[in-house]
Amino acid sequence: MTMTTLRPPAALPPTGRTGIRHRAEKLWTASPLTWVGLVFGVILSLFPFYWMIVIASRTSDAANSWPPPFLPGGKLGENIQRVLDNGDANIVKGLMNSFLVSGTITVATVFFGSLAGFAFAKLKFRGKNALLLIILASMMIPIQLGVLPLYILMAKLEWLNTMPSVTVPFLIGGFGIFMMRQYAEQAVPNELIEAARVDGCSTWRVYWHVVVPALRPAAAVLGLLTFMEQWNQFFWPFVVLADPANPTVQISLRSLNTAYFADNSQIFAGTLIATLPLFIVFVLFGRQIIGGIMEGAVKS
């Protein structure tokens, strides 16, 4: 490649508007085509959300009309009330269950993930690399592989149709440990750990007083990502929560869809309710979530 033979651009004047510098800046300006592509991408990305509101705020008849409606109507409250009252979907119960399950898993993941991440990043112990490899491998195994014995196990534990079946197996996963390990490696200075040790701190106290404060930003991002992931779980709850009386919110949506008469404005009001908590999370912490996704990508 010819470009490697050029003189290193570091020799360019760092400031000032020489011709070369100007050209280098121009290199990163967006062309009209770039703008068109981006705007188009944003429209495609956001339209289904808009449409969710349109249909959720229409009467069932208007939802099924030709041409399809493109503006919101005035029935949003009514449709939401109908979903909340729907005896097959039990969406209120589903929302409470989902909060409970996702919240528990989030707290556990952050706690166990930071403990194990700290151990893998900063403590010395035999078999560390082998254990780390097992964790990595565990992340590649799809839940389908063991779904049947896992189901039988849940039946034996009498956890079918109860929340422990969708909570306990997921309290800590490989992803949380890896993320905390990566962050702990650079965020916790070794000198600080040494100093605490010299002062007589046990490993637990080092964790609690030195590591936890340093890990706080990563813990927040891990918590957000975990909560979102768990809130949206479908496959495993579908297997073990067959009884519609005690669903998670995603299973409530499934019940709405299996109803004999598919009432679209009601279904869309349901999707709106099921998405709202994560929408609020995204509005409040969108930057952190995006930062977390991007940071994880660079390191992995």
Next chain:
Amino acid sequence: MSSLKTTAPPAAPPRGSRPAPRHSSQRGRLLNRLDLRLTPYVFVLPFFVLFAIFGVYPIIYTFWIAMTDRSPLNATISFVGVDNFVELFTNDPQFWNAVVNTFGMFLMSTVPQLIIALLLANALNRRIRGQMFFRLAIAMPIITSTAVVALIFSMIYAREFGLVNWLLDLVGLGPIDWRANRFASWFAISTMVDWRWVGYNALIYLAAMQSISKDMYEAAALDGASRRRQFWSITIPQLRPTIIFTLIISTIGGLQLFTEPLMFTSGSGALSGGSEGQFQTITMYLLDVMNQRFRWGYAGAVALVLFVLIASVSLLNYLLARRISSDK
């Protein structure tokens, strides 16, 4: 978690190095040694306990169960050896139909998904106003669950009053029955997958692009390389590890495809994936065998074959991606 409160001492993290070890007694030193030796294992233990019970044990059990005719309908369990696998490979067209569907939709969704994500990331990597707005807007679909995506798109692709058919009508084309036709249903389901994941992958690519040294581009531009040339000669080769990463993630996810095709049909017979199984995936078939036909032993064999497929395609992806980008 109550132990947290009881063991947390009030002391603040010591900053200076005061050489005053508190464990001066022999017992203290022993405790200290134990702490250094054992505590790391205690810290990583929770994962391994859960993984042993809910990960390793079910997998081993799957190997065993796949060699039996176990069923909740049978009083006894007999060992049948490899009979389940023989049947699966020689006498089960429905399974192979599911394999074809899964791979078809996997290819149809993954290839455009990663290409569009690359292009979007390349656009986001320019100097543009409202950088954060664009990133947020493009990432927003990840807040939706696969169930929500499937429900919204089911209506977009509805036969009677669907949005897509309305658009087709506008440009003078006839309506398409998106569920009846195999190819059409694959297309519809693939767009659901892509809508949710393109932005996520774009952010991952963007992060990787931002870590490429800008000097390389400036040098290439001075040398007269067009933007397209820069994209192919700098961006793509530099992104190789990231592309492999996203390929593997998409493979693991794509071959497990379940919720979107399941919810694409309303009603309770949804596990069969359309009237002729035109969009039944392997995971749907697995649950069909397990919960509708109650052939648990056979379901174990299906699960194992699914896993082998995922593992081999991931490996193939990895090798291919390495090969392709090292040729450049």
